[in-house]
Each structure stands twice: as C-alpha cells, then as structure tokens.
Amino acid sequence: MVNVDTPVLVVGAGPSGLTLANELARHGVTVRIIDRAPAPATTSRALVVQPRSLEIFEDMEVIDDVLAVGGKAPGINVMFANDKSVRLELDDLLNDPANYTTYQSLFTLSQDDTERILTKKLEERGVRVERGLTMTDLAAGEGHMIVSVRAADGTTRAIRCAWVIGCDGAHSAVREAAGIPFEGTTYPDEFIMADAELDWDLPDGDIYAFPSRAGFIAAFAMPGEHRFRIFGNVKAGPEGPGPEYSEPTHEEFQAMVDERMPLPATVVREHWVSRYRLHRRVAPRYREGRVFLVGDAAHVHSPAGAQGMNTGIQDAYNLAWKLALVANGIAGEPLLDSYQAERHPVGKRLLTTTDRLFAVISGQSATATFLRAHLAPQIVSRVLARHSIRTWLVGTLAQLRVAYPASPLNHEDGSGWKAAPAPGDRARQADVLIDGEPGRLHDLLHGTRHTVLLFAGTGGARQEAELCRVADRIRHAYPDLVTAYVISTERLTDHPALVGDPDRSAHDRYGLGRAAAAFVIRPDLHICYRGTPIDTGTLLAELARRLPGAAPKAVDSPFA
Ligand SMILES: Cc1cc2nc3c(=O)[nH]c(=O)nc-3n(C[C@H](O)[C@H](O)[C@H](O)COP(=O)(O)OP(=O)(O)OC[C@H]3O[C@@H](n4cnc5c(N)ncnc54)[C@H](O)[C@@H]3O)c2cc1C
Structure with missing residues (x-):
C-alpha cells in the first residue's frame, strides 16, 4: 500500500460514522474520523433503536451504557377512531426462531445519547473525533485517495487515505465529490415533531399510531414520565410547503392531537420541536473505487417504521469487518464489492416499503383518505389478527429478518434444509449451555472472528468427539481469524469447544434434525455457509477461500 496518513478516513460522526469507526478500531484497523x-449535536432526532441494533451494540460492547439510559417500548398500538385498536405485544412476537433475540422490545434512546455512548467507546479504543473539519473535495491517487478538508479557521489541508467512507448524511459531500447521484424525490407534505409532555389516559412506555381521515399522528414513548415524541404530517398549503425550518407552534400540535387522536389528550409542553420535509432517495452505487457511502449518505426515506438510523448502523456493521480483512491483507478487494451487493437491496427495499406505508398513512388523495377512514380499521385488525403476519411484521420492523439472499459470499453444500436458516440470513439466537452455564449462542459469535458452528444433530450418533477434533483443527488452522464450536444435545465429552443443547432448542431454532450440519458465521453474525454432512476438508477449503491471505497453520491441512 502507498504511504497514507490513515488507512481509512470516516467523514461524519453521526450514528453511522461512529459505528463504523468503532468497528474498524475493534477489528484492529487504524482509522480517523x-x-x-x-x-x-444535542437534539433527540432518531429515537427508536431496533432489537437488531441492540444486538450489534452488544457485540460493540456498548450495550450496558445503552440499556442504562434508554427505555423499553414493549408494545405497538394502532388506534382508530371507531374503537378498533390493534396492539402488537413485542415479547410474544420476538420468540419465533427467526425473530428470537435477547432484546424483546423496541428501545427508545435519544440520538444524542446514542452518539455520546458511541463516542465514549471510540475514545476508549483510542480514536478521537476530529471536529470542526469539513470535507470539501476528493481526488483519486495511485492506490489511494486525497481528501481535501477545511478547518474552522478557514485553512485547508489534504488527508491521504486508502479508503474514504462517506457517513456525512443526506447532503453528503463525499457522495457528490464521488459523482454518485442520489435518485428519488421529496414528499410534498411537511412534518412537524415535538418531544412533548402529554396528559392523556394511555400508559407510558408504548408506541402509538393514530391513522385518521385527516392524516396521521404518532406518539413514541420517551424516557421520563408522560414524555412522548409526537409527530404527524401537515398538508402543504396552496402556496406549497412553508419555510423548511420555521418552528411549529404549540397550537399546531394541540390542533393536530384534537383532530386525529380518538381520545382526549393535552399537549402540556414541548421540549424540542422541528418542522421538516421528507425525502425518498437512494444512491445507485454505494461504492465508487475507494469511496464508500454509509447511512443517510446512501439512502433516506420516510420515518415510517423508525428504520433510518438503524439501517445506517447495519450498513457500518456490514462494511467494517470486510474493510478490516482487506486492510489487513487477509482478503482481497472483491470482498468489498459484497457491501453493495448486500446493502443496496436493503436500502432500496426499505425505500419502497416505507414509501408505500407513508402514502397510506399520510397521503391526501381521495383513495388514501378513504383507506384510512374506512378500510384500514377493518383490514388492519383482520390482517394483524393472524399470528404469522404479526410475527413477520414485527421481525421485519425489528430488522431481525434483514438477509442477503443474493450475496456473492453465500455458499452451501448438501440438501434437505427445510426450516434451517440459509446463507445470507442473520445467525439465529438460541439458549445453550456454555461451560455448563446457561448462555446464548450469540455469546459465542461475538468478537472479530468468523465462527464455525458444528451441530452434532439429534440422531444420537454420538459423534461429539470426532466433531471436537474438527473444531480443534479449525481453531488451530486460523487462531486469530476463526473459532469453532460443537453444539451437542448429548454432552458425552468434556471439551472447550463443546456447547450444550440438552433440550435441543438450538437445534430446533436452526431447523435441524438427526443429521449433523455446519454453519460458518461471519463477524457481523450473518451466515455465509452451511453444509451437511460435515466434511472437514470442505470446511477448511471454505475458510481458505474466504481468508486467502491467511496461511492456515495446521500441519496436516490440505492447504498447508
Ligand atoms: C426528527 C427525526 C427523527 C428520526 N427518527 C428516527 C428513528 O426513530 N429511528 C431511526 O432509525 N431513524 C430516525 N431518524 C433518521 C436518523 O436520524 C438518521 O437516519 C440518522 O441520523 C443517520 O445517521 P448518519 O450517521 O448516516 O447521518 P447523520 O446523522 O446526518 O450524520 C452526518 C454527520 O456528518 C457530518 N457532516 C456532514 N457533512 C460533512 C462534511 N462535509 N464534512 C465533515 N462532516 C460532515 C454532520 O455534521 C453529521 O454529524 C430520524 C430523523 C429525524 C430528523
């Protein structure tokens, strides 16, 4: 690599940039941000942290700080004018195999708290956010990038780096300098929002949505008594939308509450208010050579579903381990292309679904108004009465079902998988015994390595000892890059790689029966390989293909 000031320069210290810088540092890559x-920033902005983001925060070792500050939102309520209400009880719905998670509710945490916690962890990892520096331009050098930066005093400087990551939000200067378009449009309506105190008869803690003929209003519980984030759409007047940032008034919020909530409610006071326009845009390319886009720089959408910040966090979590392997010479550049292949479809799909939802909840067309006033109460309560739909909906909202089915990193051997998670899926959570103590499968997957899970199967074949030897061989071949465990329902041997599954719950959650099966889990806890029956040579070949720059250490390895 040519001489650079830093291997990776992250532009922007919002949730996406802070996650990425933290992850790179955790993976041992030198980074500047x-x-x-x-x-x-000191304002609350993104409030809802989805369960999948909490899982990521656990891996990033910030979960204790997050849980100490935020609050659980155990239920989502959709309430209509005619007393037809639907409540989604989250812990009940986050129990099926694909949804199962340690974090069985949505979580509310102000974005400034999220950023503060991520910044603190980053500093503990030895990286300080360099503030007052504006990225102004980019130029590609031979095997590196030159990033022009302007300081607060007007002086300029150039930073040479191998990769530059645009985490600089919706108006990304990195995206513009890289010549990547931002395709889409702006919604005609305005939105008004307040962090407010509400006097009403509904309990604190939950999330409430009130679709009505006039439009939409929602109230998301915030930490604190009677504190809610309320927001709704405001029809643009005949002159079109008003000035983007004129402050909404107390009277506007109370009028919206009176008009759209089917119960008496008083807005006691507002603590933070905002008026803004919403956009639906996505970059067609998340990568241009040595430039990557992450978070709002790559995609912006309506707030329906509270997905924006959470999607940026997952973008960063997806990209970091790949950049680390490439920066450390373990994997080749093509690995980086999988970022676009995996995350761009997620951003695009999100845009489409939030757009449709948004059109129904806030649209002013005769059809949308009729739908909200007359059809939605019947349809929503009937559709959501079906447990399978509720489960799918909540798992999707919680981002636990984000998957990369078309990823170039996916591979499998064998057949008869039935209900097993596929390559590209998130590795499922399960309850197991680790060192004889109750634990969770994800505890084994945390860290920076790939993990091989060798499920012994429930057929009583008593092959634990043989599988433990396979695990040993893998661990020995790639001591810093791969670890391996044997998930056994039998527990016949005492071995450090052995994980107990006495009630077969892990086997059940992985849809496995009698036959043994292997899963390779990436550092971002997505499955990249599954194979049955378990074949040591095939597994080692898989790892060698994925980690070509690592020399396997096993003496008798076919790759030695
Ligand atoms: C009112 C509101 C409510 C929301 N609610 C939710 C929610 O409940 N859940 C959810 O998931 N999402 C929500 N969102 C969306 C969420 O806030 C964004 O998706 C999230 O902030 C995106 O994070 P980011 O790090 O990608 O970008 P940003 O947060 O925009 O951060 C970009 C950073 O880059 C810096 N920057 C910009 N240009 C430059 C430059 N040229 N040089 C150097 N630095 C630069 C900025 O100062 C900023 O710190 C909400 C948004 C708003 C406005």
Whole structure:
C-alpha cells in the first residue's frame, strides 16, 4: 500500500460514522474520523433503536451504557377512531426462531445519547473525533485517495487515505465529490415533531399510531414520565410547503392531537420541536473505487417504521469487518464489492416499503383518505389478527429478518434444509449451555472472528468427539481469524469447544434434525455457509477461500 496518513478516513460522526469507526478500531484497523460540527449535536432526532441494533451494540460492547439510559417500548398500538385498536405485544412476537433475540422490545434512546455512548467507546479504543473539519473535495491517487478538508479557521489541508467512507448524511459531500447521484424525490407534505409532555389516559412506555381521515399522528414513548415524541404530517398549503425550518407552534400540535387522536389528550409542553420535509432517495452505487457511502449518505426515506438510523448502523456493521480483512491483507478487494451487493437491496427495499406505508398513512388523495377512514380499521385488525403476519411484521420492523439472499459470499453444500436458516440470513439466537452455564449462542459469535458452528444433530450418533477434533483443527488452522464450536444435545465429552443443547432448542431454532450440519458465521453474525454432512476438508477449503491471505497453520491441512 502507498504511504497514507490513515488507512481509512470516516467523514461524519453521526450514528453511522461512529459505528463504523468503532468497528474498524475493534477489528484492529487504524482509522480517523472527522466532523464539520464543532461539537456533538444535542437534539433527540432518531429515537427508536431496533432489537437488531441492540444486538450489534452488544457485540460493540456498548450495550450496558445503552440499556442504562434508554427505555423499553414493549408494545405497538394502532388506534382508530371507531374503537378498533390493534396492539402488537413485542415479547410474544420476538420468540419465533427467526425473530428470537435477547432484546424483546423496541428501545427508545435519544440520538444524542446514542452518539455520546458511541463516542465514549471510540475514545476508549483510542480514536478521537476530529471536529470542526469539513470535507470539501476528493481526488483519486495511485492506490489511494486525497481528501481535501477545511478547518474552522478557514485553512485547508489534504488527508491521504486508502479508503474514504462517506457517513456525512443526506447532503453528503463525499457522495457528490464521488459523482454518485442520489435518485428519488421529496414528499410534498411537511412534518412537524415535538418531544412533548402529554396528559392523556394511555400508559407510558408504548408506541402509538393514530391513522385518521385527516392524516396521521404518532406518539413514541420517551424516557421520563408522560414524555412522548409526537409527530404527524401537515398538508402543504396552496402556496406549497412553508419555510423548511420555521418552528411549529404549540397550537399546531394541540390542533393536530384534537383532530386525529380518538381520545382526549393535552399537549402540556414541548421540549424540542422541528418542522421538516421528507425525502425518498437512494444512491445507485454505494461504492465508487475507494469511496464508500454509509447511512443517510446512501439512502433516506420516510420515518415510517423508525428504520433510518438503524439501517445506517447495519450498513457500518456490514462494511467494517470486510474493510478490516482487506486492510489487513487477509482478503482481497472483491470482498468489498459484497457491501453493495448486500446493502443496496436493503436500502432500496426499505425505500419502497416505507414509501408505500407513508402514502397510506399520510397521503391526501381521495383513495388514501378513504383507506384510512374506512378500510384500514377493518383490514388492519383482520390482517394483524393472524399470528404469522404479526410475527413477520414485527421481525421485519425489528430488522431481525434483514438477509442477503443474493450475496456473492453465500455458499452451501448438501440438501434437505427445510426450516434451517440459509446463507445470507442473520445467525439465529438460541439458549445453550456454555461451560455448563446457561448462555446464548450469540455469546459465542461475538468478537472479530468468523465462527464455525458444528451441530452434532439429534440422531444420537454420538459423534461429539470426532466433531471436537474438527473444531480443534479449525481453531488451530486460523487462531486469530476463526473459532469453532460443537453444539451437542448429548454432552458425552468434556471439551472447550463443546456447547450444550440438552433440550435441543438450538437445534430446533436452526431447523435441524438427526443429521449433523455446519454453519460458518461471519463477524457481523450473518451466515455465509452451511453444509451437511460435515466434511472437514470442505470446511477448511471454505475458510481458505474466504481468508486467502491467511496461511492456515495446521500441519496436516490440505492447504498447508
Ligand atoms: C426528527 C427525526 C427523527 C428520526 N427518527 C428516527 C428513528 O426513530 N429511528 C431511526 O432509525 N431513524 C430516525 N431518524 C433518521 C436518523 O436520524 C438518521 O437516519 C440518522 O441520523 C443517520 O445517521 P448518519 O450517521 O448516516 O447521518 P447523520 O446523522 O446526518 O450524520 C452526518 C454527520 O456528518 C457530518 N457532516 C456532514 N457533512 C460533512 C462534511 N462535509 N464534512 C465533515 N462532516 C460532515 C454532520 O455534521 C453529521 O454529524 C430520524 C430523523 C429525524 C430528523
């Protein structure tokens, strides 16, 4: 690699940039992160942290700080004017195999708290956000990038780096300098939002949505008594939308509440208010050579579903381990192309689904108004009465079902998988015994390595000892890059790689029966390989293909 100031430069210290910088540092990559703002933001903005993001925060070792500050939102309520209400009880719905997670509710945490916690962890990892530095231009050098940066005093400087990551939000200067378009449009309506105190008869803690003929209003519980984030759409007047950032008034919020909520409610006071326009846009390319886009720089959509920040966090979690393997010479550049292949479809799909949902909940056409007033109460309550639909909906909202079915990294051997998770899926959570103590399967997957899970099967074939030897061989071949475990319902041997599954719950959650099966899990806890029956040579070949820059250490390895 040519001489650079830093291998990776992250532009923007919002949730996406802070996640990426943290992850790179955790994976042992030297990183710099700059932000044009002289100080961290202090407003609440993104409030809902989805369960999948909490799983990521656990891997990032910030979960204790997050749980200490935020609050659980155990239920989502859709309430209509005619007393037809639907409540989604989240812990009940986050129990099926694909949804099962340690974090069985949505979680509310102000974005400034999220950013503060991520910044603190980053500093513990030895990286400081360099503030007051604005990225102004990019140029490609031979095997590196030159990033022009302007300091607060007007002086300029150039930073040479191998990769530059645009985490600089919807108006991304990195995206523009890289010549990547941002395709889409702006919604005609305005939105008004307040972090407010509400006096009403509904309990604290939950999330409430009130679709009505006039439009839409929602109330998301915030930490604190009677504190809610309320927001709704405001029809643009005949002159079109008003000035984008004129402050909405107390009277506007109370009028919206009176008009759209089917119960008496008083807005006691507002703590933070905002008026804004919404956009639906996505970059057609998330990568241009040595430039990557992450988070709002790559995609923006309506807030329906509270997905924006969470999607940026997952973008970053997806990209970081790949960049680390390439920066450390373990994997080749093509691995980086899988970022576009995996995350772009997620961003595009999100745009489509939130757009449709948004059209129904806030659209002003005669059809949308009729739907909200007359059909939605019947349809929503009937559709959501079906457990399978509720389960799918909540798992999707919680981002636990994000999958990369078309990823070039996916591979499988064998057949008869039935209900097993496929390559590209998130590795499922399960309850197991680790060192004889109750634990969770994800505990084994955390860290920076790939993990091979060798499920012994429920056929009583008593092959634990042989599988433990396979696990040993893998661990020995790639000590810093891969670890391996044997999931056994039998527990006949005492071995450090052995994980107990006495009630077969892990086998059940992985849809496995009598036959043994292997899964290779990536550092971002997505499955990249599954194979049955288990074949040591095939597994080692899989790992060698994925980690070509690592010399396997096993003496008798076919790749030695
Ligand atoms: C009112 C509101 C409510 C929301 N609610 C939710 C929710 O409940 N759940 C959810 O998931 N999402 C929500 N969102 C969306 C969420 O806030 C965004 O998706 C999220 O902030 C995106 O994070 P990011 O890091 O990609 O970009 P940003 O948060 O926009 O961060 C970009 C950073 O880059 C810096 N920057 C910009 N340009 C430059 C430059 N040229 N040089 C250097 N630095 C630069 C900025 O100062 C900023 O710090 C909400 C958004 C709003 C506005």
